[in-house]
Amino acid sequence: MFSLNLYIVVFLALTTTANGSRCLKCLKRNGDTCEGESVSCKGESQCFVISEYVNIGGQEFRSIAKGCAGEIPCDSSGYVKNKLTLIRDNVKCCSGDNCNTNNYDMPPDNGKPSGKVCSDCFKGNSLEECVSDQTRVCKHKEDKCVTYIGEFKDPAHGSSCLKCLKRNGDTCEGESVSCNGESQCMVISEHANIGGKVFRSIAKGCAEEIPCDSSSYVNNQRLFIRENVKCCSGDNCNTNNYHMPPDNGKPSGKVCPDCFKGNSLEECISDQTRVCKHKEDKCVSTVGQFIDPDGAKVQFSHKGCMSPSICKHGFDLLIGIQEISSSGLHCT
CATH class of the missing domain: 2.10.60.10 (CD59)
Structure with a gap:
């Protein structure tokens, strides 16, 4: 219309x-x-x-x-x-x-x-x-006459977006899918550093409940995840591949306990704090089993800084790391 x-x-x-x-x-x-x-x-x-x-x-x-x-x-x-x-x-x-x-x-x-x-x-x-x-x-306020010819989608039929997921990769070729009434498409780029191992992942699809044009962070001494979401309007417009803009690193004003314990399901004990940066205004604690972007199973517990969007949407917002089982995200 x-x-x-x-x-x-x-x-x-x-x-x-x-x-x-x-x-x-x-x-x-x-x-x-x-x-x-x-x-x-x-x-x-x-x-x-x-x-x-x-x-x-x-x-x-x-x-x-x-x-x-x-x-x-x-x-x-x-x-x-x-x-x-x-x-x-x-x-x-x-x-x-x-x-x-x-x-x-x-x-x-x-x-x-x-x-x-x-x-x-x-x-x-x-x-x-x-x-x-x-x-x-x-x-009403109709004071113009109009003539129009064209093709449109009514509000019950969503736009079409490219959909794909590539863990530990910069590109993915999406297949066109119909969205559930949403008019925007998205590309999510994710950088993850887990105990010194660095991964880049990408996902494309319908925006739906994903917060558009945003960046999200998880950050502690041995775990850093940064996600960049870009949205666009128009059928199958999400053709771009991995993109991570420069990181300004400005402090957010939040200070959180900071620890990481790998190969363990025991809660790590924090003996130091971290000054949070970017949009990290939540402290987080979690323990669990995960699959990293390379497909390896990992166990760890961590405490550190996190963006509120990840606290709200949980592990579902992350594309490279898959949750097997965990205590959930405890955000304060």
């Missing part, structure tokens, strides 16, 4: 920067709610929630997006309407870090005429121009 282009503009505008406010960012096509990951905005002071209602030939869909306001017209409504199609967007903005917590909301439709009269026709399953034999009295 026309709204797909709007979503692409919205999410391409959400570039991060060291300054600016923070907003929740997410997209759920054909759904009322989405749980946003906090992102830094490019100098913008407002956050938005876009609610969208679509009726295509009697099929109804509701979608929602959250993010940094950018060039989006705040506190506005947009309409597209003809004899078989109705699209209505409602944009609400707010000020304050991560203030855009609301979910789908569509206020009542007053239906007042705008004074504009347009030709009215619809021709489905065709790329031929429809021929109008009637007119429509426009309502």
Whole structure:
């Protein structure tokens, strides 16, 4: 639909920067709610929630997006309407870090005429121009007549993304798969150093619940994992391979116990601390059995620093290391 282009503009505008406010960012096509990951905005002071209602030939869909306001017209409504199609967007903005917590909301439709009269026709399953034999009295803020021919996916059918996984490798050739209503594709690059052994891994797929355009860390004296997630919009757009941007290494202000014990399922005892860096603002402790990116089984316990995204999603967010059994991630 026309709204797909709007979503692409919205999410391409959400570039991060060291300054600016923070907003929740997410997209759920054909759904009322989405749980946003906090992102830094490019100098913008407002956050938005876009609610969208679509009726295509009697099929109804509701979608929602959250993010940094950018060039989006705040506190506005947009309409597209003809004899078989109705699209209505409602944009609400707010000020304050991560203030855009609301979910789908569509206020009542007053239906007042705008004074504009347009030709009215619809021709489905065709790329031929429809021929109008009637007119429509426009309502709301509809003050433009439109003609459009094209191919679209409705909100119930997700985009297509390349999907693959290569542990201990820089590249993987993905097979195109249909996503579950998500409009973005992702590439995850992972650098892991486990007791001095260094691995690089890559995964591609549908973004779904993965926090887009983010970096995550696990860090202690003998275990370091860094993950970089990049997302894109458009069918099978995730063609890039392993990429790890420079590491700025700035302290986060968190200080955690620091220890590592290999070939053991006993909890390591910390006799030192680690000053956390990057986005590591959680202390973590775990004991378990794992498979490293080279396919070898390893046992270890560790305490150190971790990013909140890994604390939230657990080992499922890691692509190179596979969990066999563990005590779980204990984050504080």
